[in-house]
Amino acid sequence: MEIKKTIKICLLSFLLLSPFMHVNASNNVKVSTFAVGENTFLLDGHPFVVKAAEVHYPRIPRAYWEHRIKMCKALGMNTICIYVFWNIHEPQENHFDFTGNNDLAEFCRLVKKNGMYVIVRPGPYVCAEWEMGGLPWWLLKKKDIALREQDPYFMKRVEIFEKEVGKQLAPLTIQNGGPIIMVQVENEYGSYGENKPYVSAIRDIVKKSGFDKVTLFQCDWSSNFTKNGLDDLVWTMNFGTGANIDEQFKLLGKLRPNAPKMCSEFWSGWFDKWGARHETRPSSEMVAGIDEMLSKGISFSLYMTHGGTSFGHWAGANSPGFAPDVTSYDYDAPINEYGMPTPKFWELRKTMEKYNDGKKLPAVPKSPISIINIPKFSLSEHSNLLNGMDSIAITNNSDKMLTFEDMNMGWGSMVYIADLPETKSNSILTLNECHDYSRIFINGKYIGTIDRVKNEKSIELPPIAKNSMIQVFVEGMGRINFGRAIKDYKGITKDVTITTDNGNVQTTYKPKNWINIRIKDDYTQALKAFEMSNKQIDLVIDKSISVSMFNGIESLKTEKWLDNINKPGYYRGYFNLKKVGDTFLNMEAFGKGLVYVNGHSLGRFWNIGPQQTLYLPGCWLKKGRNEVIVLDVIGPKGSPVCYGQNKPELDKLNLERSSNIKKPELKKEYLVASGSFEAGNGWQKVKFNTLSTGRYLVIEGLNSQEGKEKASIAELYALDANGKRLSRESWTIKYADSEDVSNGNKTADKVFDLQESTYWATQSGVSFPHVLVVDMGSSNSVSGIEYLPRAEQGAPGSIKNYNIYITNDL
Template identity: 65%
Template structure:
């Protein structure tokens, strides 16, 4: 009788947590549709106030706490991606259990009176490994990602069907919380292909989402390129944006459509080797206040970012810009689930739009923050102890050739005799260390766009060893087809008195070191590998710490070089001494009283003694670079005094893209922009994006562009932000720096230029807009 009474009490409490509309939907099913300038929930006007959360970035034990934090902020909906590659890590093997149980996450949202927006990809971006696409797709070398490639579409159909099996029963029509489902994701930033987007729409519908409202999101500058007539259209833009301008074109083509910002960026993500990103709370709060006052729906990306545990952090392009493990995002709810000053400022505004009702109380954190004294990792196994598989080949094999998704590869080859200094040349994805006869020679870092290394004279019988660690695959733009390891051949270039000589080793041994806890643990279970003779301290380190009181904490990795951490079997994430992130979040739900195991895989080796400690706050903004990340090397400043500009004149004031054509197309590898004045008269200028067009009027591929020189850069608003595929970021000069301002970009190869495209900042009035300018191509 007592058990029955308890069950009845819990059931009643669960019902009381829901609003009358929720209970009606749960009982009978409901509707969510688009009406005249508004969404309609069960036939009544409804403004979506969504919080973006990602279930794999939050330990399952904390899911409900994070949902309640969003509810207390004033949100009525949770928006989430479904990450294909975490559910199908090997082709045909699906996992929707544990931290991958997205259906349970949605049920927890409904339990707490929150609706759900599902974004099932197949591509999601999200600063996530390969944008959510599975690495094993790349085993088919000629695959065309995000196009109607038969194999790609076949696998998408299988995946989306699996998603439908999990989530279609939870749509609002079936009494669940899911009110909208997205088709693809920001496709306008990838290409123009309505037939492909239409095919994805059809697959999503056929997967069980045939009655729920389907929508697609894009930027205001490109949404018409792929907009389908039968889908709801939403815009993505960041804090500080001119909101009326962002919806202007939508209002012209669909005057009766509801307006929604499906990604209102609360902050930004961090990259290794760059400063921690922040965005003002004031801009975020004012933007949400304006949208709500105008009846505009939104999803705050991110409301809580969380952590890209293990190897799930992606990378951005042009170039290669890997993302850090923390996905704090400068969001209102920080990485470890606590309210920030941003949260409280936003909550005050959200309270005004809560129909006169008091917002729920902020829930108590599930675990306290704790510190742990320094401890030693006394057990050691050399890096080669982790070797799993081995193959011989005539040229180096990449990860995908070796059927490995994530980890490190060891390449060895006999070397020819080279009596003079030479250069090792190749494409290394992503961080290579070079040894000759087991002695360290140097590194080749893809982040720095390095592709070669000077070698000493090579004697007879010498052996080359190259260790290549793969970091996150690129998650945005055309470069998402991102193979890992050595890509193509390696050559050794040298010269004699008469000619240049290129030598190509043709006898390679390829060995894999998978990135997983099982491999790390096995190195300590097996006898020590006597052949692991590289003269390096790289390898596996194991130690333990004791806890009297379990809580959330942050393990400080500053004593180590570069690699991965596993705690009690959980993959915690990547670390890299260059920063800005120096600590990794350890959720208390993964720790225990007494003894806790820590294994560090360090592919470089610790700086001294292998020690660590845990602190009660994160360190996300501490750089340790060999040189500044500014692009102000005087040797890169090209003398333009005697050069003739290919274009000069005045740009227009205001927001939006501007295109200026050259009188005659010109060829060159570098382009320089000299800014001589601004629209406001203030010497501080900013440029959000720049494109050049080729002789056919097509935008030139920017994947090989490198920021070469800038006479002034403010904070993280460095020159590379001028061509990072993100319209909400920008190059900005320091306050007080005087005109003229000069920036130079290396396009990587000679191209033909026929036109110049310029985008100022997206905020009201386009602050920092350039007026008089000159463009040079050399």
């Protein structure tokens, strides 16, 4: 008895005195430690290299969560890295949802169950090519709000949300026996601004939310991390495959020579945009980068290891300009959109096994479900678009239009109706800041489309008869998720003008008394569209509407507004299954819109591509009859049919390309600078001798640093009279003599996409000189440029000798 008592006392003493591990007596939970050591992280006092896999729980059906976690572990990862998406957890102010697919605490528990750790990135901003970067749309109901700044209302709402996150996750930190080893403060703030007081305030909120003992860190790019770096946080770098890794950590090594190094986002691939080619990245560069980091003891998180799907309306949009992201978030990742290993997976797994302490990696788990085909089926039921409306407002005696946010709607479409003036000749209709995709009708007759993606604002109208009505249908796509443009209202956000020449006198008219009709993106509302009759629509129309206004709505309710195009609206059909499985719903018969299957929103489709199928998880299907509802804002090209295929189609573009773009004439009087760039990585600045004014910025590369034929540029800025960077929101590419799309998507617009890891590159076989013309959107006074070569070692494709032109005349 005495010996047993002595053993118990010794064991208890060891547990109490150990600086690394103890047992929480209240719940008998084993508690570990995670800390920052000398040039390494320490797990229970021992050196620990973080090998993290970035995955996003809302982009994976809950039924598949554990399979995807097991896939990451089989790849050789020891940690799962997750964002917390504010807008999916608080879809309406003060209404929180951490249930079902939003149960992030359960996701973390599954990670622990499988012997892995968790890194949490709770924002409040996350980017992630996600709607508004994770910020909730209802913040925009406060018109003067300053996002990601110390706006009192914004900070109050951040604090409320982070407190709710803390309730879910603080009990799961490693100090409490859970799997969470690190928590991030904000996200890549250096790409947004310089505001250490704001970042400090977010840090304090995160700490106060229950994360006061866990290791806190912040991430940014190597070129800007010092702007907002806080002394008490771990600093990590974000960069892509192929980057010069020593160069990425060079400044960090000087400032914090004893700190552990970590790449918190090592980009395995890239995201896709509607109307652009499918993005891919070579596996060899990804694997080589991870091999190099592990050989040097550098921690990393592979973004993405498994991308998944931006179901519903959650795909965001990128800026400058407006570039909405597709529904698939496959990301060319090692684990594809539907959870299967790719060639990248197997190549990376071989390398990861070298760094697994001589042990074999876990077996790769089998798929939880098979992949099936679904025979072609018809969606024969049709309901008019206006049958989906649920709210109408009239702006009496005003030219004001109501946005989605004014109508208390996050996602969906609006129809705007107003009287038109009589005109004898053609006129120009201008929608001032229409967000995002609009179709114009007069008396129910289709006139044309204004597309924000193409930076379109105006369209020509034919002569307008007396007592005519205009109907403008506006579909909102994802809100911008990156850069200063994240304050992205939807609908017609300013006003509408009609400009005409009557008797050589130009007249501008602003229609008034707009009817604003709301059509929500909502499955329940889609069901009601099939239940609602025309008489029921009449009942919700305010009887104060004039007869002409009423007729304006009636013309949309009838098939007259369809003219020579196929019917937009809601389509419903069914298919039967004997066996469920994952499949890919082919949407090529339809135009543009979104899809619901058995009440689940699969996401957006658009026939321009590159994505032509939508991933349909088998866990959302059932034996017997399955329902499909399609909301198509354009209308199908022929018969409204769908089918399920056994592989996705992510790389099929249907765009008309203009062949009339000619090389501009570069006159000597436009020349503002000539010289040579320096070799190597990093930003370079060119100052002009005189201030120059023009709309077009032209870079002419005369040769390369390597003496080869290819040229490339990662990022480009124009500088104003004070040497500050001009806004690039209105920039477009006017001309590029060559673009390499044979291996990846190295188009010219990459020079202003706010991403240092992407770049414009010319094709092999096209020799110097290489010319790039940027349309800045308006005439600007320019004092110089800033130029960034590629991030890879040696900066391949760097331009050596150059000419720079500024002009208004091209």
